[in-house]
Amino acid sequence: MEFKLLFFVSVIAAVSAQSTYKVCFLTSNQAACQSLDRGDSQVICELVESRIDCALKLARGEVDFGTFTEEEMLLLSQQQPEATRVVASIRDVTRTEPFAFEAVAVVPSNHTGGLEGLRGGSYCHPGLDEPDLRWSPRVLKTFEKLAARTDRCPDADTNGRTADELEVMTLNDFFSSACRPGPWSSNATVDQNLKRQFPSLCSLCGGENSDCSRYNIDMGVSISGVSNDNRHIQALECLRRGNGSRVAYVAWQHVREFFNIRAPQDATSYALMCEDGTIQVLTNEVLAQTTAPCSLVKQPWSAIVATPSKAEELQLSLRTWWPNGANPGGNTWQAVLFQNAAGGSNARVAFEENISTPLAYLANIRNITSIDAAPSCIPARRWCTISSQEHTKCTWVRTAAYSLGIEPAISCQQRSNIFECLRDIRDNNADFIAAPSNYGYIARQHYKLTSVKLVQNSARNPAAFSRVAAVLKTSTAASEITRFENLRGKKACFPEFSGIAYVAFVSAAHERDVISSTECDYMKSVGEFFDGACAPGAVDASHALSESSFNASVLCSHCQPSSIIMGNYSQNDFTCAYDYSNLYYGNNGTAACLANPNMDVAFVELQNFSTHLRAAGLNDSTDVRILCRNNTLAAYTGLDVDHACLLAYVVDSEVLARRDDPLLNSLNVLLDALDEHFGYNAAISAQLVNLEIYSPFDSVNDLLFKDTVVGLAEPSSDSPSAPANNYNNLFRHLDSCTSSASRTFFSFVTFAVMAVITRFVVY
Numbered sequence: 001m002e003f004k005l006l007f008f009v010s011v012i013a014a015v016s017a018q019s020t021y022k023v024c025f026l027t028s029n030q031a032a033c034q035s036l037d038r039g040d041s042q043v044i045c046e047l048v049e050s051r052i053d054c055a056l057k058l059a060r061g062e063v064d065f066g067t068f069t070e071e072e073m074l075l076l077s078q079q080q081p082e083a084t085r086v087v088a089s090i091r092d093v094t095r096t097e098p099f100a101f102e103a104v105a106v107v108p109s110n111h112t113g114g115l116e117g118l119r120g121g122s123y124c125h126p127g128l129d130e131p132d133l134r135w136s137p138r139v140l141k142t143f144e145k146l147a148a149r150t151d152r153c154p155d156a157d158t159n160g161r162t163a164d165e166l167e168v169m170t171l172n173d174f175f176s177s178a179c180r181p182g183p184w185s186s187n188a189t190v191d192q193n194l195k196r197q198f199p200s201l202c203s204l205c206g207g208e209n210s211d212c213s214r215y216n217i218d219m220g221v222s223i224s225g226v227s228n229d230n231r232h233i234q235a236l237e238c239l240r241r242g243n244g245s246r247v248a249y250v251a252w253q254h255v256r257e258f259f260n261i262r263a264p265q266d267a268t269s270y271a272l273m274c275e276d277g278t279i280q281v282l283t284n285e286v287l288a289q290t291t292a293p294c295s296l297v298k299q300p301w302s303a304i305v306a307t308p309s310k311a312e313e314l315q316l317s318l319r320t321w322w323p324n325g326a327n328p329g330g331n332t333w334q335a336v337l338f339q340n341a342a343g344g345s346n347a348r349v350a351f352e353e354n355i356s357t358p359l360a361y362l363a364n365i366r367n368i369t370s371i372d373a374a375p376s377c378i379p380a381r382r383w384c385t386i387s388s389q390e391h392t393k394c395t396w397v398r399t400a401a402y403s404l405g406i407e408p409a410i411s412c413q414q415r416s417n418i419f420e421c422l423r424d425i426r427d428n429n430a431d432f433i434a435a436p437s438n439y440g441y442i443a444r445q446h447y448k449l450t451s452v453k454l455v456q457n458s459a460r461n462p463a464a465f466s467r468v469a470a471v472l473k474t475s476t477a478a479s480e481i482t483r484f485e486n487l488r489g490k491k492a493c494f495p496e497f498s499g500i501a502y503v504a505f506v507s508a509a510h511e512r513d514v515i516s517s518t519e520c521d522y523m524k525s526v527g528e529f530f531d532g533a534c535a536p537g538a539v540d541a542s543h544a545l546s547e548s549s550f551n552a553s554v555l556c557s558h559c560q561p562s563s564i565i566m567g568n569y570s571q572n573d574f575t576c577a578y579d580y581s582n583l584y585y586g587n588n589g590t591a592a593c594l595a596n597p598n599m600d601v602a603f604v605e606l607q608n609f610s611t612h613l614r615a616a617g618l619n620d621s622t623d624v625r626i627l628c629r630n631n632t633l634a635a636y637t638g639l640d641v642d643h644a645c646l647l648a649y650v651v652d653s654e655v656l657a658r659r660d661d662p663l664l665n666s667l668n669v670l671l672d673a674l675d676e677h678f679g680y681n682a683a684i685s686a687q688l689v690n691l692e693i694y695s696p697f698d699s700v701n702d703l704l705f706k707d708t709v710v711g712l713a714e715p716s717s718d719s720p721s722a723p724a725n726n727y728n729n730l731f732r733h734l735d736s737c738t739s740s741a742s743r744t745f746f747s748f749v750t751f752a753v754m755a756v757i758t759r760f761v762v763y
Contacts, residue, residue: 019042019313019314019317020042020043020044021042021043021044021064021065021310021314021317022043022044022045022046022062022063022064022065023036023043023044023045023046023063023064023065023066023337023341024046024047024048024051024053024054024057024058024063024065024066024067025045025046025047025048025340026047026048026049026050026051026684026690027047027048027049028684029047029340030047032045032336032339032340033045033047035333035336036333036336036337036340037333038332038333038336039332039333040333041333042317042333043333043337046062046063049692049695049696049697049699050690050691050692050695050697051066051067051068051069051072051689051690051691052072052075052396052400052689052690052691052697053697053698053699054066054068055068055072055076055079055080055084055305056698058080058083058084058305058306058307059080059083059084061307061309063307064306064307064310064314065087065304065305065306065307065310065314066304066305066341067090067302067303067304067305067341067342068302068303068305069134069302069687069688069689069690070100070134070299070300070301070302070688071134071136071403071404071688071689072302072688072689072690073086073300073302073303073305073358073361073362074362074366074368074403075396075399075400075403075689076305076358077358077359077361077362077366078371078399078403079395079396079399080358081357081358081359082357082359083308083357083358084305084306084307084308084311084357084358085305085306085307085308085311085355085356085357086303086304086305086352086355086356086357086358086361087303087304087305087306087311087314087315087318087351087352087355088303088304088315088318088325088349088350088351088352089300089301089302089303089304089349089350089352090301090302090303090304090342090343090347090348090349090350091301091347091348091349091350092346092347092348093326093346093347093348094346095253096290097252097253097290097291098290098291099291099298099299099300099301099365100133100134100299100300100301100302101133101135101251101252101253101297101299102251102252102253102291102292102295102297102298102299103135103139103142103143103249103250103251103252103295103296103297103299104249104250104251104252104255104272104292104294104295104296105143105247105248105249105272105273105296106236106239106247106248106249106250106255106270106271106272106273106282107245107246107247107270107271107272107273107279108245108246108269108270108271109268109269109270109271109279109281109282111245111271111273111279113277114273114276114277114278115146115147115273115275115277116147117245117277118147118174118175118245118246118247119174119175119245120174120175120176120245121175121176121244121245121246121247122175122176122177122178122204122242122243122244122245122246122247123171123175123177123178123179123180123201123204123246123247123248123249124178124179124204124235124236124238124239124242124246124247124248124249125140125178125179125180125181125235125248125249126181126231126232126234126235126249126250126251127180127181127182127214127215127231128140128180128181128182128183128184129181129182129183130182130231130232131231132230132231132232132251132254133251134688136403136404136405136688137404137405137406137673138368138403138404138405139297139299139405140405141167141405142296142297143247143249143296144167144171144249146275146296147174147247148170148171148173148174148175149170150166150167150170150171150377151374151375151376151377151407152375152377153166153169153170153377156169156170156377158377158378158662158663158666159662159663160662160664160665161378161665161666162185162187162190162665162666162668162669163376163377163378163407163408163666163669163670164184164185164187164190164191164194164669165190165194166377166378167377167407168184168194168197168198168201169198171198171201172198172200172201175200175201176200177200177201177203177204178200178201178202178203178204179201179202179203179204179205179206179212179215179235179238180201180202180212181202181205181212181213181214181215181231182212182213182214185669185672186669186672186673186675186676187668187669187672190669195211195212204238204242205217206218214231215231215234215235215237215238217234217237217238217241219233219234219237223261223262224261225257225261226257226258226261226262230254232250232251232254232255232258233254233257233258233262235248235249235250236248236250236254236255236258237258239270240263240266247273249296252291252292252295255272255282255287255292256287259282259287260287267282267283267284267287268281268282268283270282272286272292272293272294272295274293274294275294275296278294280293280294297366298365298366299365299366300361300362300365300366301350303361304318304341304342304349305358311355312355315351315352315355318349318351319351321334321337321338322334322338322342322349325348325349325350325351326338326347326348326349327339327342327345327347368403371398371399371402371409374402374409376407376408376409377407377408378407378408378663378666379408379663380408380409380410380411381408381409381410381411381431381432381663381666381667381670382410382411382412382413382429382430382431382432383397383398383410383411383412383413383430383431383432383433383704384413384414384415384420384421384424384425384430384431384432384433385412385413385414385415385421385433385704386414386415386416386417386418386420386421386433387414387703388414389697389698389700389703390414390703390704391412391414392697392698393697393698393703393704394410394412394704395412396691396697397410397674397678397691397693397704398410398411398412400677400678400689400691401673401674401677401678403689404677404688404689406670406673406674406677407670408663408666408670410670413429413430415430418433418435418439421433421435422435422439422442422443422447422449422656423447425447425449425656425657425658426447426448426449426658428658431657431658431661431663431667432452432655432656432657432667433655433656434455434653434654434655434656434704434705434706434709435653435654435655435656436466436652436653436706437466437500437650437651437652437653437654437727438466438499438500438605439656440500440503440654440727440730440731441498441499441500441503441731442498443656444731448658448659448660449656449657449658449659450656450657450658450659450664450715451654451655451656451715452655452656452657452664452667452668452671452715453654453655453668453671453712453713453714453715454651454654454655454712454713454714454715454719454721454724454727455651455652455653455654455655455705455706455708455709455710455711455712455713456651456709456710456711456712456713456721456724457651457652457708457709457710457723458708458710461708463607463708464652464708465649465650465651465652465723466500466605466607466648466649466650466651466652466723467605467606467607467643467646467648467649468500468501468504468603468604468605468606468646468647468648468649468650469603469604469606469626469639469641469645469646469647470487470505470508470601470602470603470626470627470628470647471594471601471602471603471604471609471624471625471626471627471639472600472601472624472625472626472627472633473594473600473618473623473624473625474622474623474624474625474637476600476601480600481600481601481627482627482632482633483627483631483632484508484509484512484514484627484631485512485514487514487529487530487600487601487627488514488529488530489530489531490530490531490600490601491530491531491532491533491558491598491599491600491601492505492526492530492532492533492534492535492599492600492601492602492603493533493534493558493584493590493593493594493599493601493602493603493604494533494534494535494536494590494602494603494604495536495585495586495587495589495590495604495605496535496536496537496578496585496586497523497535497536497537497538497555497578498522498535498537500605500648500650501590501603501604501605501647502522502526502535502603503522503648503730504603504647504648504730505526505603505647506522506525506526507647507648507730508629508647509525509526509529511629512631514529515529521550523538523550523552523555524550526555527550527551527552527554527555528550530554531554532554532557532558533554533555533556533557533558534555534556534557534558534559534560534582534584534593534599535555535556536556536559536576536577536578536579536582536584536585536589537576537577537578538552538555538556538576539552539553539555539556539576540576540577540578553574553576555576556574556575556576558584558593558596558598558599559574559575559576559577559582559583559584559585559593560575560582560583560584560596561575561577561581561582561583562580562581562582562583563581587604587605587607587608587609587612588612588615590602590603590604590612591604591609591612591613591615591616591618592612592615592616594613594616594618594624595613595616595617595618601627603647606639606646609639610639620638620639621637621638622637622638623637624637624638624639625637625638626639626641626645628641628644628645628646629644629645629646629647630644630645643722648726648730649722649723649726650723650724650726650727650730651721651723651724651727652706652708652709653705653706653708653709654715654727655671655712668714671712672712674693675693675711675712677689678691678692678693679692679693679694679710679711679712680692680694680710680711681711693705694706694707694709694710694711695707715728716728
């Protein structure tokens with residue numbers, strides 16, 4: 001025996017002495033990462049954007065281990081069921097239960113009729129914002145789906161309704177009264193409307209608590225060991241004060257506290273109701289058990305997960321670093337690792353006797369129906385993606401949202417480019433996409449889409465917004481052009497036909513009355529105003545327009561093929577290509593266009609334009625000057641101007657969907673829920689799943705949303721954000737123009753055909 005122990009210790013020592021491991025730390029935890037590199041540290045820190053990025057690196061073997069929350073373990077069991085190994089769970093030293101929590105239904109012990117026997121009764125819930133045990137929306141609503149079948153509403157009219165509304169309507173039909181405190185929807189307006197419409201579901205909360213935000217009942221005297229402010233204890237008190245058929249959906253640990261300490265005299269008057277309808281009376285023997293005799297949800301603890309090749313070796317090392325499963329303390333790398341991988345003073349690491357996969361770790365404990373087989377009142381909303389990397393991020397968001405119980409579900413559909421997505425959304429083969437504002441006009445005019453959400457860009461990062469300006473060469477500005485009127489008959493550069501820069505010029509020209517506001521053919525109005533231009537894509541759009549008498553080639557008369565770089569360009573060559581075979585395509589091409597001695601003005605988004613100007617041989621500080629929207633030249637040369645000087649200062653992207661989609665409201669609220677759970681609203685420590693929807697994913701930028709996005713907002717006309725209002729105003733002006741009596745058949749066909757073949761790219 002002594003020999004075996006000595007051998008085991010020597011193996012651990014040998015492994016520990018020889019191995020170095022890579023662990024994931026979040027980029028927000030960089031200071032701890034640096035602190036880990038001290039003394040004889042055997043751990044190297046790998047910074048990741050999110051814990052989901054850590055999971056991806058683990059699956060590829062790029063890191064050796066990381067820590068994941070309870071809900072993230074459920075996510076891994078679906079997305080990477082066999083890719084990693086669970087070496088230890090992380091528990092609370094103050095808790096003796098084998099699970100992070102168990103959710104149970106408590107009813108009077110004389111209850112009959114199972115779940116259906118609760119119809120018409122009373123319902124006490126700890127609250128949809130219950131903070132105590134980190135219950136996901138799926139956990140919070142598990143009992144409701146079992147009893148009231150809130151995920152099945154075959155006769156409901158779903159048009160114009162949200163998933164939250166259908167859920168609450170079903171609950172209201174099932175229960176006669178309830179207290180279901182907290183927000184019923186991630187959208188504040190929907191939440192308020194639902195509580196006004198269905199007050200019976202707040203009627204048991206007590207007092208004058210009309211907003212249904214919390215319990216307001218008299219809890220009586222405080223008793224040591226039981227918190228009167230705990231929502232689960234309050235829900236059990238709500239149950240005890242009720243009459244007739246009633247139920248409380250709460251955590252087992254708080255059931256034990258309530259009936260062992262607060263109200264032991266009433267314990268046998270109540271029972272747990274199992275999913276099959278049977279009941280278990282709360283006897284002393286039952287209440288003495290740390291595990292419930294039956295529960296509706298069991299939640300495994302968070303865990304330390306490793307790559308298969310390093311799992312056993314790592315576990316041996318962890319045992320030496322944390323011999324009691326506790327923080328070893330002191331100013332050591334082992335203590336730093338414990339604090340950041342396991343948690344604070346109450347955390348304890350329990351090493352797994354049988355190292356298993358995430359799927360096996362959750363087997364027979366927490367299983368959920370496959371996303372494709374799960375019932376739902378509203379069909380999955382189809383998110384259109386335009387690359388394999390974006391599609392991968394979408395599938396993680398889809399599965400994470402489903403794991404948490406966010407409804408409706410998401411379906412990810414990959415296409416080759418954004419125009420295929422816009423077409424599919426129009427044709428009801430997809431439902432939504434987050435698109436740059438550069439596509440806003442074409443999306444509205446041809447594809448008949450609408451903005452379901454505008455993004456919020458960081459006010460501290462002006463470069464995050466779309467900033468469009470009219471840029472002149474200093475020599476030209478000083479001698480010939482000081483006002484918009486002076487642009488008539490000049491030669492202009494645009495990144496692409498009908499992009500945001502093109503539309504911003506048309507809007508400013510209407511405002512300055514140099515182009516008639518009654519003219520709604522934007523190709524003709526711009527083509528006739530300038531004496532030549534390069535607006536890549538214009539001729540391609542006009543080729544199919546047999547009804548048009550306007551020769552749109554003037555809008556590409558100064559474009560040049562990229563082959564000029566190789567010296568084989570002929571003046572007889574002609575291009576209007578909307579790709580990089582056109583030397584003047586895109587923002588960088590517009591800088592090269594402006595550098596051409598024959599060109600006078602460029603309308604362009606300013607982001608990175610300084611770099612493009614320098615590459616084109618122009619000094620971005622002295623060789624250019626901006627013509628302001630107010631019809632004056634900027635006071636100084638260069639590109640540094642205030643917002644008032646710009647032709648457009650707008651948000652850089654939006655979420656687009658069909659105008660006539662009957663489920664548009666449901667999509668709007670779904671996006672609010674994604675923003676709530678995967679956006680920047682909650683601290684990382686409070687996130688159930690650390691998947692940053694607006695951040696880079698797997699080290700790739702601008703997937704699903706631009707990295708400049710910090711949140712979502714309603715596309716209303718009274719937004720507190722100036723860039724959002726500017727964006728709305730830009731399109732209101734143009735919509736008004738195109739809906740006027742002067743709108744021609746030519747104008748309609750122009751944009752219809754242009755939409756099919758024109759692409760926009762901004763650099």
